[in-house]
Amino acid sequence: MFSIDFLINALSLGSLYALIALGLVIVYGILKLVNFAYGELIMVGGYALFMLANLPALPWLVMALIAVTIAMLTSYLTERVAFRPVREKSLTAMLITSFAVSTLLQNAALLIVSSRSRAVQFPAIFSGSVRLGNVDIANRNILVIVTSSLLLFALTLLLKRTILGIALRAAADKFQMTRMLGVPANLIISVAFVISGLLAGVVSLFWIGRVGSVTPTIGLSPLLIAFVATVIGGMNSLEGAVVGGYLYGILFSIISLILPQNLLDYREAFMFSIVILILLFKPEGLIRGTYSGERVG
């Protein structure tokens, strides 16, 4: 039942979902803000790719890099322009601002491009496959797994080996104390948003690679996945987000595989039932967050 290509498929979905979740949690961990405009960063990446296709002289890889950069820039700008002014005021103000940014970006896409979905070109390698023994493995899956592994590895290096990474982790634990040690608050928050944009940008390449086109509302589905993955994995830790993402992707793949044909439309219902079960037993998520209790005494 669990053939090689199923496993790779599940792993590929899990990898993608892990990246999606990570992009959301990296901002949440520090600001305690659920950025509802996060899905729109994926949308922005998609539209960037769509518009860059009008410049046929560019190799696809360059277009992809530019699209990711645009997603990072958009994330950075939303922080500077929309979130920073209200950051001191209240968390609720930031939350509402994120809804506003989300609406703004979706409508911008609507107005600038169209409400109808637009096809996005991908190089042939995305639709090809590789033969392993007597099994066909989709190139796309391999690309997702390799890219996400590299990205996760790079992020881990950043977080564990650089002073910036240490500061980011500290800020997620105790933000004000980090400031009192001289770490500039604005720098940390900007970096978090840029990383979030990077992840969203990479996700957009693969998400739209699977769907083949982009619409203004394409960000909604990944956003929901990010929520669910972080909630089951544990909202307080980056590891939790990654684990949650992999778990979601793999479970979803298993459900898609074992459900009878007539129930296949209800995969999501089955998935969410499992999520409810997980939360009933472990409401704080599967991975215990950044060490939440201090020893007293």
Place this chain on the structure above:
Amino acid sequence: MLAIENILVRYGSITALHDISIKVQTGELVALIGANGAGKTTTLMTVAGNLKPVTGAIQFENTSIAGLSPEQIIRKGIAIVPEGREIFASLTVEENLKLGAYIRRDRSEFKRDLDETVTMFPILGERIHQQGGTLSGGEQQQLAVARALMSHPKLLMMDEPSLGLAPALVDQIFELIVKLHDSGMTILLVEQNVERTLNIVKRAYLLKNGRVEAEGAPEVIRKHVDIESVYLGSKVN
């Protein structure tokens, strides 16, 4: 070195500090004493840049520092060991110390500072790669002090360092404070342990309801302090 002049600090509509004036000369060990809610932590937090005084001034080495951000305050040379230690539980001891040295540009000096820290706090050396959250209360307190010292401050502010510690560890903390002071550190100490504190300082301020009730030598303070009524508990020996 530090001169807090007539500061008025509010939390929203509540006035926490009415008119506080406190001085710390270079090389002094000065204490702020008072009951919970008297305004001791608020005073430190205002100096540290987490709060802005509505009126009044704060001078540090002849520059005005009132209203500066926390990031700027530490760069002036003021480090704080906050109430509750505020150790980064998910970071290792070494990473906590690395962050303490964040403002020091010369990263090469970190190695030397780390060695000095381990000499002064051997237990931190043993636990150097352990997560901060796994340390005991006393060890975390040492880490909080060591972390503050990493920035080579001119003024060290300590907020209730003996809070929540077992009696033997309280001894250690007070010994540490005296040792730091003897080595030349200027210290502003906020403490609940009135007797112990008055035994190690030459000058103290008694705060009550956001005002300086008394200031001066320990005997002056002792006259003003009625420990039973202030702390609603038995007298601390």
